[in-house]
Amino acid sequence: MLLARDGHQVTVLDRDLACPTPGREWEQWERPGVTQFRLAHIMLPRWHAVMSAELPSVLDRVTAAGGQPFNFAGSLPPVPSDSRFHTITARRPILEAAMAAEAAETPGVTLRRGVAVTGLVTQGDRVAGVRLSDGDKILAELVVDCGGRRSALPSWLVEAGLEAPAEERADAGFVYYMRHFHGARPEVRGPLLQHHDSLSILTLPGDNDNWSVGFVTSVRDKPLRALRDPAVWEAALARYPLAAHWAEAAPLTGVVAMGGLVDQWRTVTTPGVVAVGDAACCTNPSLGRGATTGLLHARLLRDVLRAGLPTSFADHTATEIGPWYQTTVWFDRHRIAEIDADATGETYQPADPAWTGAKALYAAACSGNPEALRAQLATACMLTTTPETVPTGIGPRYPLPGATRDQLLSTLTTAA
Numbered sequence: 001m002l003l004a005r006d007g008h009q010v011t012v013l014d015r016d017l018a019c020p021t022p023g024r025e026w027e028q029w030e031r032p033g034v035t036q037f038r039l040a041h042i043m044l045p046r047w048h049a050v051m052s053a054e055l056p057s058v059l060d061r062v063t064a065a066g067g068q069p070f071n072f073a074g075s076l077p078p079v080p081s082d083s084r085f086h087t088i089t090a091r092r093p094i095l096e097a098a099m100a101a102e103a104a105e106t107p108g109v110t111l112r113r114g115v116a117v118t119g120l121v122t123q124g125d126r127v128a129g130v131r132l133s134d135g136d137k138i139l140a141e142l143v144v145d146c147g148g149r150r151s152a153l154p155s156w157l158v159e160a161g162l163e164a165p166a167e168e169r170a171d172a173g174f175v176y177y178m179r180h181f182h183g184a185r186p187e188v189r190g191p192l193l194q195h196h197d198s199l200s201i202l203t204l205p206g207d208n209d210n211w212s213v214g215f216v217t218s219v220r221d222k223p224l225r226a227l228r229d230p231a232v233w234e235a236a237l238a239r240y241p242l243a244a245h246w247a248e249a250a251p252l253t254g255v256v257a258m259g260g261l262v263d264q265w266r267t268v269t270t271p272g273v274v275a276v277g278d279a280a281c282c283t284n285p286s287l288g289r290g291a292t293t294g295l296l297h298a299r300l301l302r303d304v305l306r307a308g309l310p311t312s313f314a315d316h317t318a319t320e321i322g323p324w325y326q327t328t329v330w331f332d333r334h335r336i337a338e339i340d341a342d343a344t345g346e347t348y349q350p351a352d353p354a355w356t357g358a359k360a361l362y363a364a365a366c367s368g369n370p371e372a373l374r375a376q377l378a379t380a381c382m383l384t385t386t387p388e389t390v391p392t393g394i395g396p397r398y399p400l401p402g403a404t405r406d407q408l409l410s411t412l413t414t415a416a
């Protein structure tokens, strides 16, 4: 949409079909191309700010479909700058439906669904188009790979005799045990991402009267695999007072478990092709940064093309998107090491003052210190990569009320 509004003729190819009944996306839309389609998603305030500036009519559509306003600074005495922390919440199928409906009506955009890209058309050492599953091919001045984290672009480049992108890739080591609920919207009594001994809890408001709740822990933690059982999951959540009431409603789903989540960075330098979103930069989702990073990246592509500099997109990506990737991976690696240490009864104490500072800031924010909370939210909402202020000293390891590891294990055993 951003490119079409700049006068480019854009063809969007998606191997997944449209929802058969518009308005029934949650119930009916099959999206095998996006495995996390029905898992919890929150759009961070930075996403909302960019969408408000660039594509406000998409936000109107989300609101019309039941998207709910949400301010991350909700529990604080309001100050004018807190509008920075504002966003809209909706389940992913509702968000995607709004985005797709707007794309369908955007002059210059042609949507082709149910057709997969199977390879590249090349001209000398540059990409000149794509081959399709129906035998057709499309020539283009620029191919934009938006194929997500499992995009096959590297193998297509190699098949075409061109250079594969440089790639950094590691399994982040997290697993999610998520559920969706429907009912009277729960009161927000703590941060949406709550850290506890050996796990974190996500409580994510959605559209209409729907929301999601889940545990985030290590794939290596065998005892916590019992969280796949809804009865065990409910008993465990009841041990965390700021989150327990989020499950006091009708469940829309059982427990959906998802692991195998990678941190992945690809540098595509072949002329005629670029990668945007997860296809280029993908991180473990507990900080909820994927869609915002993808949107910043898409806007960057629009700006780079506007300046007539397509060949330097990889450099601009490294400068503008790289810091978000690096800080997210930095957080993930510390947090998964901390969770793994918790599970073995050790205390995670790395020699990294930035991690100590981040822990102290989170603790100060959780204690209700308004200055600390606003500083912590500024990074959580992707307004800045580096905290605006960091308290001195060391805070409690887990400042929020909730079960210790031993209490959690005993709850799991009893519930099982």
Ligand SMILES: Cc1cc2nc3c(=O)[nH]c(=O)nc-3n(C[C@H](O)[C@H](O)[C@H](O)COP(=O)(O)OP(=O)(O)OC[C@H]3O[C@@H](n4cnc5c(N)ncnc54)[C@H](O)[C@@H]3O)c2cc1C
Residues within 6 Å of the ligand: 013, 014, 015, 016, 032, 033, 034, 036, 039, 040, 041, 042, 043, 044, 115, 116, 117, 118, 146, 147, 148, 149, 151, 152, 176, 258, 261, 276, 277, 278, 279, 285, 287, 288, 289, 290, 291, 292, 294
């Ligand atoms: C469990 C989980 C929870 C998450 N939670 C959040 C969150 O709270 N907030 C957030 O911002 N992000 C979250 N994310 C990340 C977010 O889902 C991704 O960052 C985002 O979907 C990336 O968008 P994308 O358009 O780059 O790729 P995708 O959404 O993966 O879309 C890729 C598209 O390409 C199509 N495709 C792929 N290959 C082909 C082909 N060969 N031919 C044609 N079409 C093809 C697919 O059908 C799909 O439509 C989460 C991710 C996971 C796994």
